[in-house]
Amino acid sequence: xxxxxxxxxxxxxxxxxxxxxxxxxxxxxxxxxxxxxxxxxxxxxxxxxxxxxxxxxxxxxxxxxxxxxxxxxxxxxxxxxxxxxxxxxxxxxxxxxxxxxxxxxxxxxxxxxxxxxxxxxxxxxxxxxx
Numbered sequence: 001x002x003x004x005x006x007x008x009x010x011x012x013x014x015x016x017x018x019x020x021x022x023x024x025x026x027x028x029x030x031x032x033x034x035x036x037x038x039x040x041x042x043x044x045x046x047x048x049x050x051x052x053x054x055x056x057x058x059x060x061x062x063x064x065x066x067x068x069x070x071x072x073x074x075x076x077x078x079x080x081x082x083x084x085x086x087x088x089x090x091x092x093x094x095x096x097x098x099x100x101x102x103x104x105x106x107x108x109x110x111x112x113x114x115x116x117x118x119x120x121x122x123x124x125x126x127x128x129x130x
Contacts, residue, residue, distance in 0.1 A: 002054075002086055008043040015041040015048060022062050022095040023050060030106045031060075036113060045086060047079055056116040059083055059090045060109065062098070089116060 019027065019040070031038040031051055042052035044059070051060040063076070080090045091112050097105050 002044050002088075005043060005046045008046070008048050012041040012043050012048045020062070020064070020095075022064070022098045025098055025102070026051070026060075026062065026093075026105070029102070030109070034109075034113075044088070045082060047083065049083070053113065056113045057088050058112060058116060059088050061090060061092045062095055063092050064095045 023040070027038075027040055031040075034053075036053050036055050038060075039052045039054075040050070042049045044052060049059040050062050052058070061076075061079075076092070080092075083090050089112065091109070093105055093108070
């Protein structure tokens with residue numbers, strides 16, 4: 001289990017109850033029934049990841065318009081670096097892509113998971129239903 005800041009638990013619970021429309025769509029229409037378990041609003045280190053798959057070591061971050069300012073882009077880069085230091089892979093997905101190319105987003109996530117599955121040898125896709 002990855003270490004996390006326990007003070008983030010109430011915030012994570014609140015974020016799960018109040019997901020954005022893009023988080024809801026991705027969760028209910030794809031990740032919730034994905035063969036590997038994903039968690040929503042998962043505390044990791046001092047952060048709360050939008051979605052996290054422990055078996056794949058994958059974090060999915062959804063980025064709305066506020067993520068494209070210079071200041072926020074720098075903060076996101078630091079966050080990504082910190083999560084990668086925990087041996088996690090971080091992928092960022094624009095909310096517009098969820099609106100305009102949902103199928104492509106799902107394929108991208110699946111490829112990222114499968115890439116982790118075959119890249120580290122510890123994750124056998126034949127065992128995903130376990």
